[in-house]
Amino acid sequence: MIEFKNVCKNYGKTKALKDCSWMGMSHEIIGVCGQNGSGKTTLFRLLLGLLQPDSGEIRINGEIRSAKHHSLFGYMPEQRSLLSDLKVNEQLHYFGKLKGMEHSTIQSQIDRLADELEIHHALNNTIGSLSKGNQQKIQLMAALIHDPHYIILDEPLTGLDYANVKLFQDQFTKLSKAGKTILLSSHQYDYMDDFCTSLIVLKKGEMVLSGNLDQLKDLSGKCCVTVNSDSCWMDHVKEADIVEECGNKIKITVENRTQAKRLLNMLSKDSGIKELEMNRIGIKELIRGTNG
Amino acid sequence: MKQLIQFSLKRRFLTKTSLVLQVLMFGILFSVINLDRISNLFKLNLDRNIQISTDESTMKQLLPLELWNTYGFELISVEQSKLGIKINDTGYLISSEYPIDLLIQAKLQQILLTLHQREYLNEHHESVGEMISYYENINITYDVQHSVQLSQTKQNMIFMVITSIYFMMLNFAAVTSNEVILEKTSNLLEIILTSVSTSTHFISKLIVGWLSILIQAMITGGFAVILLWQRNNSDLGKGLLQLIAHFSLIPSDIVSFHGLIAYLEIDKQTIVTFIFGCGFLLLGILLVQTVLVIASSRVKTMEEAGSIQGPCYILLLLMYYLTLSQNSVAKLSSGLGYLLSFVPFFSMLFMPARLLLQPVITEEILLSAFFAVSVLAIVLVFGRPIYQQGVLNEKKAKRELVKFRTNVDKV
Numbered sequence: 001m002i003e004f005k006n007v008c009k010n011y012g013k014t015k016a017l018k019d020c021s022w023m024g025m026s027h028e029i030i031g032v033c034g035q036n037g038s039g040k041t042t043l044f045r046l047l048l049g050l051l052q053p054d055s056g057e058i059r060i061n062g063e064i065r066s067a068k069h070h071s072l073f074g075y076m077p078e079q080r081s082l083l084s085d086l087k088v089n090e091q092l093h094y095f096g097k098l099k100g101m102e103h104s105t106i107q108s109q110i111d112r113l114a115d116e117l118e119i120h121h122a123l124n125n126t127i128g129s130l131s132k133g134n135q136q137k138i139q140l141m142a143a144l145i146h147d148p149h150y151i152i153l154d155e156p157l158t159g160l161d162y163a164n165v166k167l168f169q170d171q172f173t174k175l176s177k178a179g180k181t182i183l184l185s186s187h188q189y190d191y192m193d194d195f196c197t198s199l200i201v202l203k204k205g206e207m208v209l210s211g212n213l214d215q216l217k218d219l220s221g222k223c224c225v226t227v228n229s230d231s232c233w234m235d236h237v238k239e240a241d242i243v244e245e246c247g248n249k250i251k252i253t254v255e256n257r258t259q260a261k262r263l264l265n266m267l268s269k270d271s272g273i274k275e276l277e278m279n280r281i282g283i284k285e286l287i288r289g290t291n292g
Numbered sequence: 293m294k295q296l297i298q299f300s301l302k303r304r305f306l307t308k309t310s311l312v313l314q315v316l317m318f319g320i321l322f323s324v325i326n327l328d329r330i331s332n333l334f335k336l337n338l339d340r341n342i343q344i345s346t347d348e349s350t351m352k353q354l355l356p357l358e359l360w361n362t363y364g365f366e367l368i369s370v371e372q373s374k375l376g377i378k379i380n381d382t383g384y385l386i387s388s389e390y391p392i393d394l395l396i397q398a399k400l401q402q403i404l405l406t407l408h409q410r411e412y413l414n415e416h417h418e419s420v421g422e423m424i425s426y427y428e429n430i431n432i433t434y435d436v437q438h439s440v441q442l443s444q445t446k447q448n449m450i451f452m453v454i455t456s457i458y459f460m461m462l463n464f465a466a467v468t469s470n471e472v473i474l475e476k477t478s479n480l481l482e483i484i485l486t487s488v489s490t491s492t493h494f495i496s497k498l499i500v501g502w503l504s505i506l507i508q509a510m511i512t513g514g515f516a517v518i519l520l521w522q523r524n525n526s527d528l529g530k531g532l533l534q535l536i537a538h539f540s541l542i543p544s545d546i547v548s549f550h551g552l553i554a555y556l557e558i559d560k561q562t563i564v565t566f567i568f569g570c571g572f573l574l575l576g577i578l579l580v581q582t583v584l585v586i587a588s589s590r591v592k593t594m595e596e597a598g599s600i601q602g603p604c605y606i607l608l609l610l611m612y613y614l615t616l617s618q619n620s621v622a623k624l625s626s627g628l629g630y631l632l633s634f635v636p637f638f639s640m641l642f643m644p645a646r647l648l649l650q651p652v653i654t655e656e657i658l659l660s661a662f663f664a665v666s667v668l669a670i671v672l673v674f675g676r677p678i679y680q681q682g683v684l685n686e687k688k689a690k691r692e693l694v695k696f697r698t699n700v701d702k703v
Contacts, residue, residue, distance in 0.1 A: 011690030037692065048486045050684055067489055075486045081479035097295040098487040142483065 007056035034202035074148030084128030345373030469588035569644030576640020589682030
């Protein structure tokens with residue numbers, strides 16, 4: 001269990017994180033969202049022990065975060081952190097050894113992860129010769145090589161094609177089922193909706209929203225109505241509603257379920273509408289509600 | 293820490309480039325140890341004697357061939373020579389294809405003066421010769437307070453070894469700082485520091501720098517021993533030693549490596565002096581390396597690293613020349629040379645220079661070592677947080693945070 005208690009971190013006069021409190025439990029996949037400069041990386045660095053809080057406490061399983069917790073964490077930074085002239089195997093062995101692992105254990109972990117991430121063919125290649133997507137896989141393997149309990153992933157899905165995003169999502173879900181706690185930041189909210197169980201929204205260093213994703217969605221009360229139509233359905237939409245294009249469909253966010261039902265009722269009478277459905281809002285709409 | 297050190301050393305010594313460089317090093321040592329044979333093979337003239345010609349019979353009669361050699365000349369035929377002497381009405385005419393430097397001019401003056409005297413004496417009575425001989429000879433006895441610690445040859449050899457180590461270690465200090473910059477710019481440091489503390493990383497880099505020096509010294513030393521052993525089996529090193537004697541570094545009667553060792557009289561005092569000298573050198577280089585590693589933690593790119601290391605090299609080179617300019621018993625016994633032998637950083641060359649030239653009392657050695665160790669400890673203690681801030685890019689993180697927030701406010 002990770003616990004942040006009133007954590008503050010300043011860079012000089014700039015408040016990177018203000019009075020931040022939250023808890024992360026096993027099996028959780030926590031999405032950390034916020035604009036650039038909101039404090040996501042600072043939060044990760046504090047968790048990893050790369051920075052120390054100016055005030056407040058960070059506890060791991062009830063104990064104050066210290067060097068002895070290093071091996072419990074796995075980290076995948078946003079930018080590539082691999083030596084391009086090294087072979088994949090060599091690089092992963094190095095990371096494993098840094099975490100105090102035995103040679104044989106590292107090799108078996110490499111084999112397992114390579115199978116799961118479908119990258120076995122590249123283990124003897126140099127990192128520089130790999131595609132960006134494959135380098136991303138190696139970076140994820142480096143974060144998971146020592147089977148950490150807490151996994152911190154900074155923008156893990158950036159630059160991946162759809163197939164690889166799915167591969168990563170499956171991996172995250174599998175890890176979560178195994179009892180790991182995953183924290184990840186991303187601006188690809190649609191993908192995050194598929195696997196995140198909790199959410200933290202940061203705005204200028206302040207935690208404006210945090211908690212279980214389903215509960216947060218329920219609490220917001222907002223609903224989405226998705227329309228696929230050729231007719232002029234815009235007459236039915238109030239000015240305050242948020243209208244957004246999603247491919248060939250239109251997504252309308254309304255304040256509550258009653259409004260959604262009313263809109264659904266009206267739109268269903270329109271003969272030009274081909275498809276109509278009501279859903280809960282996604283992470284994007286949730287964040288928009290906080291101005292985060 | 294062990295893993296960090298092992299990984300760094302492996303990347304330094306077990307790469308294709310490193311292996312090629314070791315082969316190159318072997319080749320250079322082979323060439324040096326067999327320089328006489330190579331020069332014979334390619335008919336290179338490494339003899340320092342100046343080739344000169346004259347067709348004046350008087351000169352050849354009055355000055356035997358050995359005397360020309362003693363003055364640093366070698367008589368050759370007029371056709372081959374680029375430098376020639378003739379006698380004219382007013383004295384001597386020296387013709388040369390190229391401008392004659394001052395040293396050669398001085399040597400020419402010396403030999404021509406001898407020739408002139410001999411010619412004069414040849415034409416006059418014996419008593420005139422005796423008078424001149426008496427006139428030229430004076431007896432001077434030197435009564436010096438400070439004796440010289442080691443013989444000139446020993447001093448030269450030890451100073452050559454120490455300065456070689458000095459420049460080799462400077463290079464390794466720069467390599468260590470480049471390694472920090474590479475890890476930083478490739479973002480590898482961020483991952484490493486989630487496994488080890490910044491202090492561990494900092495110390496490991498310093499240890500890696502030192503182990504690299506030792507390993508390289510052992511490899512180079514190993515090559516040298518093998519090649520010298522091979523040369524000893526071949527001709528006891530005679531050819532090489534004769535070539536060295538030509539350069540006036542050793543007497544010409546030394547014809548084997550065993551003879552050279554016997555001549556050097558490597559006694560306990562020589563070894564102790566060498567060890568103390570190296571000790572001060574190592575302390576100084578450790579200080580330079582620590583400062584470079586701390587500075588490199590603040591560097592953002594490899595190009596920037598060059599702009600830091602460049603001036604540092606110039607400073608160290610200046611210090612080397614300053615040491616050479618002060619390298620005499622008189623200058624090192626008082627004044628600037630004496631003072632700098634106690635100043636950390638400067639003491640790495642000035643104290644060894646003093647130890648080689650004169651007896652230094654134990655208290656002075658201990659005081660200088662104490663200052664050097666104290667400054668090193670201060671740099672290590674105060675440098676660690678600077679290093680931590682630098683490797684974690686805290687300033688950059690702050691700058692980016694402020695920039696993004698300003699942009700968000702504008703939007």
